[in-house]
Amino acid sequence: MINVLFVCLGNICRSPMAEAIFKEKVRGEGLEAKFLVDSAGTGGWHVGKPPHEGTLDILRENNIKGDGLTARQFSPDDNRFDYIVAMDRSNASDIKEVLREEFHGNVFRLLDLVDESTLSDVPDPYYTGNFQEVYDLIEQGCSQLLSKIKKEHRL
Ligand code: 4NP
Numbered sequence: 001m002i003n004v005l006f007v008c009l010g011n012i013c014r015s016p017m018a019e020a021i022f023k024e025k026v027r028g029e030g031l032e033a034k035f036l037v038d039s040a041g042t043g044g045w046h047v048g049k050p051p052h053e054g055t056l057d058i059l060r061e062n063n064i065k066g067d068g069l070t071a072r073q074f075s076p077d078d079n080r081f082d083y084i085v086a087m088d089r090s091n092a093s094d095i096k097e098v099l100r101e102e103f104h105g106n107v108f109r110l111l112d113l114v115d116e117s118t119l120s121d122v123p124d125p126y127y128t129g130n131f132q133e134v135y136d137l138i139e140q141g142c143s144q145l146l147s148k149i150k151k152e153h154r155l
Contacts, residue, residue: 005081011041011071042094088121110141
C-alpha cells in the first residue's frame, strides 16, 4: 500500500481538496487498491468538520466526489505515511516540528513538483476566497505527484 497524506493548516480548504482530486486521479487510472490517501491539518480548530463550502462547491463543479471528508489534526503517528505533502512552507515546517526525530525526509510542498508554477505555496482560500486558483494549482500538483509516485513504484 502506498500511503499519501496531504496537509494544510485547517484541513477544511486545501488539503481535503487535494485528497479528493488525488483520489479521483488514482481511481481514473484503476490504482485505488494500491493507495491509501488522507488529509490532515496542523491546526485543530476544525476537527470533525466537513470541508469549507468553497471546496465542496468547486469539487462538485468538477464532478469530483467530496463526501466522507472530515477534518482531523496532524499527529506524530502520521510518520507512517510514505508521502507527506504540504500545501505551503509553514505547513512543511510545522510538520517537521511535530515529527522531530521521527521525521524521515519525505515531506515536500505540492507545488515543488510543478515546474511551470511561479508559486511554491498554495495560497490559502480561507483568506483569499479564490477557490478556483487553488483548484487549478492543486490539480496540476496532483497530476505531477501521481506521475512521480508511479515512476518510483513502477506502476
Ligand atoms: P486550509 O485553510 O488550511 O486550507 O484548510 C484554513 C482554514 C481555516 C483556518 C485557516 C486556514 N483557520 O484559521 O481557521
